[in-house]
Amino acid sequence: SSSETMASDYSSTPVKISTINPKVLECEYAVRGEIVTLAQKLQQHLDKNPGSHPFDEIVYCNIGNPQSLGQQPITFFREVLALCDHPAILDKSETQGLFSTDSIERAFQILDQIPGRATGAYSHSQGIKGLRDTIAAGIEARDGFPSDPNDIFLTDGASPAVHMMMQLLIRSENDGILCPIPQYPLYSASIALHGGTLVPYFLDEATGWGLRISELQNQLDAARSKGIDVRALVVINPGNPTGQVLSEGNQKEIVHFCKKENLVLLADEVYQENIYVSDKQFHSFKKVARSLGFGETDLSLVSFQSVSKGYYGECGKRGGYMEITGFSPEIRDQIYKVASVNLCSNISGQILASLVMSPPKVGDESYESYFAEKDAILSSLARRAKTLEDALNGLEGVTCNRAEGAMYLFPRIELPKKAIEAAKAVDTAPDAFYARLLLNATGIVVVPGSGFGQVPGTWHFRCTILPQEEKIPAIVNRLTEFHQGFMDEYR
Amino acid sequence: SSSETMASDYSSTPVKISTINPKVLECEYAVRGEIVTLAQKLQQHLDKNPGSHPFDEIVYCNIGNPQSLGQQPITFFREVLALCDHPAILDKSETQGLFSTDSIERAFQILDQIPGRATGAYSHSQGIKGLRDTIAAGIEARDGFPSDPNDIFLTDGASPAVHMMMQLLIRSENDGILCPIPQYPLYSASIALHGGTLVPYFLDEATGWGLRISELQNQLDAARSKGIDVRALVVINPGNPTGQVLSEGNQKEIVHFCKKENLVLLADEVYQENIYVSDKQFHSFKKVARSLGFGETDLSLVSFQSVSKGYYGECGKRGGYMEITGFSPEIRDQIYKVASVNLCSNISGQILASLVMSPPKVGDESYESYFAEKDAILSSLARRAKTLEDALNGLEGVTCNRAEGAMYLFPRIELPKKAIEAAKAVDTAPDAFYARLLLNATGIVVVPGSGFGQVPGTWHFRCTILPQEEKIPAIVNRLTEFHQGFMDEYR
Numbered sequence: 001s002s003s004e005t006m007a008s009d010y011s012s013t014p015v016k017i018s019t020i021n022p023k024v025l026e027c028e029y030a031v032r033g034e035i036v037t038l039a040q041k042l043q044q045h046l047d048k049n050p051g052s053h054p055f056d057e058i059v060y061c062n063i064g065n066p067q068s069l070g071q072q073p074i075t076f077f078r079e080v081l082a083l084c085d086h087p088a089i090l091d092k093s094e095t096q097g098l099f100s101t102d103s104i105e106r107a108f109q110i111l112d113q114i115p116g117r118a119t120g121a122y123s124h125s126q127g128i129k130g131l132r133d134t135i136a137a138g139i140e141a142r143d144g145f146p147s148d149p150n151d152i153f154l155t156d157g158a159s160p161a162v163h164m165m166m167q168l169l170i171r172s173e174n175d176g177i178l179c180p181i182p183q184y185p186l187y188s189a190s191i192a193l194h195g196g197t198l199v200p201y202f203l204d205e206a207t208g209w210g211l212r213i214s215e216l217q218n219q220l221d222a223a224r225s226k227g228i229d230v231r232a233l234v235v236i237n238p239g240n241p242t243g244q245v246l247s248e249g250n251q252k253e254i255v256h257f258c259k260k261e262n263l264v265l266l267a268d269e270v271y272q273e274n275i276y277v278s279d280k281q282f283h284s285f286k287k288v289a290r291s292l293g294f295g296e297t298d299l300s301l302v303s304f305q306s307v308s309k310g311y312y313g314e315c316g317k318r319g320g321y322m323e324i325t326g327f328s329p330e331i332r333d334q335i336y337k338v339a340s341v342n343l344c345s346n347i348s349g350q351i352l353a354s355l356v357m358s359p360p361k362v363g364d365e366s367y368e369s370y371f372a373e374k375d376a377i378l379s380s381l382a383r384r385a386k387t388l389e390d391a392l393n394g395l396e397g398v399t400c401n402r403a404e405g406a407m408y409l410f411p412r413i414e415l416p417k418k419a420i421e422a423a424k425a426v427d428t429a430p431d432a433f434y435a436r437l438l439l440n441a442t443g444i445v446v447v448p449g450s451g452f453g454q455v456p457g458t459w460h461f462r463c464t465i466l467p468q469e470e471k472i473p474a475i476v477n478r479l480t481e482f483h484q485g486f487m488d489e490y491r
Numbered sequence: 492s493s494s495e496t497m498a499s500d501y502s503s504t505p506v507k508i509s510t511i512n513p514k515v516l517e518c519e520y521a522v523r524g525e526i527v528t529l530a531q532k533l534q535q536h537l538d539k540n541p542g543s544h545p546f547d548e549i550v551y552c553n554i555g556n557p558q559s560l561g562q563q564p565i566t567f568f569r570e571v572l573a574l575c576d577h578p579a580i581l582d583k584s585e586t587q588g589l590f591s592t593d594s595i596e597r598a599f600q601i602l603d604q605i606p607g608r609a610t611g612a613y614s615h616s617q618g619i620k621g622l623r624d625t626i627a628a629g630i631e632a633r634d635g636f637p638s639d640p641n642d643i644f645l646t647d648g649a650s651p652a653v654h655m656m657m658q659l660l661i662r663s664e665n666d667g668i669l670c671p672i673p674q675y676p677l678y679s680a681s682i683a684l685h686g687g688t689l690v691p692y693f694l695d696e697a698t699g700w701g702l703r704i705s706e707l708q709n710q711l712d713a714a715r716s717k718g719i720d721v722r723a724l725v726v727i728n729p730g731n732p733t734g735q736v737l738s739e740g741n742q743k744e745i746v747h748f749c750k751k752e753n754l755v756l757l758a759d760e761v762y763q764e765n766i767y768v769s770d771k772q773f774h775s776f777k778k779v780a781r782s783l784g785f786g787e788t789d790l791s792l793v794s795f796q797s798v799s800k801g802y803y804g805e806c807g808k809r810g811g812y813m814e815i816t817g818f819s820p821e822i823r824d825q826i827y828k829v830a831s832v833n834l835c836s837n838i839s840g841q842i843l844a845s846l847v848m849s850p851p852k853v854g855d856e857s858y859e860s861y862f863a864e865k866d867a868i869l870s871s872l873a874r875r876a877k878t879l880e881d882a883l884n885g886l887e888g889v890t891c892n893r894a895e896g897a898m899y900l901f902p903r904i905e906l907p908k909k910a911i912e913a914a915k916a917v918d919t920a921p922d923a924f925y926a927r928l929l930l931n932a933t934g935i936v937v938v939p940g941s942g943f944g945q946v947p948g949t950w951h952f953r954c955t956i957l958p959q960e961e962k963i964p965a966i967v968n969r970l971t972e973f974h975q976g977f978m979d980e981y982r
Contacts, residue, residue: 010819068612086573328501
């Protein structure tokens with residue numbers, strides 16, 4: 001077996017590191033990188049040797065994966081999915097006792113939208129038309145502006161949709177994509193895999209990770225002066241890893257900027273349901289653009305949405321969509337063709353995407369339990385965000401902007417000179433050094449800021465707000481104790 | 492809405508056909524190409540104007556999508572999926588009345604294999620370990636040789652797995668991949684998207700789409716003499732679109748050839764359960780290689796499997812895996828990294844992949860009904876294949892090899908000169924011309940041979956064997972009548 005042959009001689013096999021696609025080599029994805037591999041090894045060791053570490057479980061704060069940390073799925077959504085998976089039980093009397101009336105109704109509705117009621121068939125390459133109708137209606141209800149089901153491409157989560165757009169836009173390393181720094185490393189990875197150039201723009205930590213148009217302009221101009229053809233601007237709102245929520249005014253400036261500079265606006269809006277502060281609200285870029293009077297042919301805009309985030313957190317279902325507007329029919333045909341090569345996204349994910357954009361409504365049998373589940377999750381997330389933010393700000397040398405939205409905190413650590421030297425001595429980035437010691441001491445897994453990008457000379461880490469609420473005090477204690485010890489050693 | 496703006500002026504939007512990635516432009520995927528777009532338009536017209544065409548339904552024989560044509564899913568598989576989607580009902584008394592005992596047991600087993608029983612969480616990037624254990628055990632039972640769960644990468648169907656390998660291997664147009672002609676156009680599309688060169692080897696129609704080593708050698712040598720670095724050999728067994736099943740002796744030659752020529756063997760084995768003739772059997776390339784004494788470090792082999800084919804035909808679930816053997820730990824790390832960028836494949840598809848590799852066994856409550864469902868599907872497919880093959884061979888100027896396996900017939904048509912001229916006059920490939928007239932006259936959708944590749948000057952089409960059995964006589968009649976009329980007109 002291969003695990004036994006780790007030290008085996010592969011010299012006669014054809015594929016070497018020196019002969020693979022260099023774009024693959026270059027790509028990095030820290031969210032599941034070195035620190036997570038180390039955590040998995042610790043986990044195995046801990047399972048076999050309980051009590052051998054100063055903690056009894058690994059707390060995975062590296063990734064926005066709510067259900068892995070105990071968040072329960074929304075009952076209504078799962079009822080509908082189960083019924084669509086096994087429609088043979090829909091007419092059975094026992095089903096009435098097991099499932100809510102409206103979940104049964106919804107399953108019938110969905111099945112009626114699927115040609116031949118075949119949930120096991122490949123669908124239209126963009127996804128089942130009836131589900132896209134539902135999603136478009138949900139977008140319309142959210143924004144107050146029309147949405148066309150033909151603009152929706154259902155995908156296995158948002159990631160494949162991002163790859164599709166990068167694949168379309170990037171011809172060579174002379175094509176650039178403006179990305180926030182810090183950014184979610186899907187973007188840097190996808191740009192690297194498609195052989196393009198990431199053109200960074202820095203979010204301003206001092207103003208709550210503010211997005212300044214002057215910074216966009218400077219970076220765009222600098223890239224263009226180097227001969228880079230900048231094709232698109234990525235905006236992540238609410239921010240990942242930074243948690244800020246853009247103001248509508250700021251979004252308007254961004255839309256004008258894209259229009260003026262002839263850039264495609266790639267809007268990562270997967271955290272649209274994750275807002276934790278009363279002074280901020282989510283506005284889709286499509287709504288902002290339409291409210292400015294920009295119509296279909298005025299702005300090229302792609303909005304990415306996912307079933308993995310929000311209050312639903314259904315990461316394992318791999319559902320999502322992109323809504324593409326402002327692309328000519330010829331370009332849309334090309335996107336359709338690329339979608340067709342992979343046939344379609346998974347039908348359960350498609351169904352779930354329609355459900356999150358059209359949840360139970362007031363008066364539906366499930367509405368109260370649905371709302372209670374949703375509210376409990378979102379209000380708990382808001383409390384956890386605040387508790388962790390306060391705790392981090394209480395640590396020596398740590399400052400942390402508030403998580404207005406999304407699922408993360410991205411604190412900055414002033415690392416002492418001695419710590420930076422100790423990191424260098426073991427050939428490690430200082431933030432990775434901190435994250436590794438934190439993991440070894442507490443079992444808490446965070447991702448070093450270098451995995452997302454940061455202003456050179458500053459150090460950060462990303463920590464999710466997702467551990468269950470009752471565990472947060474212990475996590476705060478372990479983190480605080482570790483940090484004090486760390487500072488005592490390296491101050 | 493964008494459909495209303497088809498004639499709108501997109502001249503001020505940034506993305507033009509002339510500025511997109513030329514690899515996207517170049518890629519083609521005929522299985523969902525022009526003929527299918529035409530069929531969808533006909534469908535819409537027919538729905539609105541019943542009786543307006545000489546047929547009352549479109550019969551989609553363009554794609555291996557069994558459930559879209561009425562094939563029912565295997566009950567046991569769907570029971571388990573439904574229970575895993577909504578585990579809250581597992582302990583309810585009504586559930587006993589709705590689900591088989593062993594589906595409930597299996598759901599419990601699977602949930603126990605998922606950390607935190609969280610079917611809504613991202614899994615390990617390769618897929619849930621326990622499910623990979625089950626799949627590895629299934630491979631071992633199939634082959635009689637060990638399989639390592641660490642060699643399994645679960646994917647959203649086989650297509651993304653093929654893309655991952657192409658992405659790994661292709662650096663530039665100087666890298667070549669040996670592909671059969673005719674081939675399933677996923678391969679040509681994927682090679683085009685990754686910017687490599689398809690090195691064709693022709694299957695020999697006269698010997699039942701035979702794969703001759705001399706042809707492989709000639710094409711390999713010719714490509715190398717042009718400076719192409721040939722990295723891998725794709726073999727599709729059972730064949731798509733050609734339906735042949737390789738003999739074990741032929742497979743041994745292929746393994747030796749890959750070893751001798753230092754090629755990765757990419758084995759598309761998604762039709763491994765679809766064998767319709769008693770004189771042929773499926774042998775995995777891994778089994779053949781191991782039986783020759785080739786161990787882990789002797790041959791780089793990737794086997795692709797899917798839940799979309801076989802007797803299960805669960806295309807919409809997007810489940811599949813690749814088993815990679817003969818790659819060094821460093822290369823495996825790179826594959827793992829690329830898998831991680833998309834986080835994981837959908838969990839329902841992962842569960843289904845484990846189920847198809849470990850279906851109910853003799854003695855299980857569901858075994859008899861499971862076996863009856865499976866046997867009914869496979870024996871009916873075998874009858875349909877034979878009926879269609881005979882019908883095609885009865886047509887003037889048509890010869891058709893038997894479908895020993897897979898889901899397709901790929902008949903050759905001797906088109907009369909007059910037909911070829913008529914096709915030229917409308918700037919269409921002669922086989923596409925034939926397919927279009929067939930569709931317009933009968934509603935039957937087939938894919939022109941040019942979408943798969945064929946010996947220049949020969950013409951074919953691919954037709955699935957999937958319409959429900961009771962419809963086959965009518966299809967044969969319509970096809971026969973059309974063909975006679977076509978020949979009468981153009982002979």
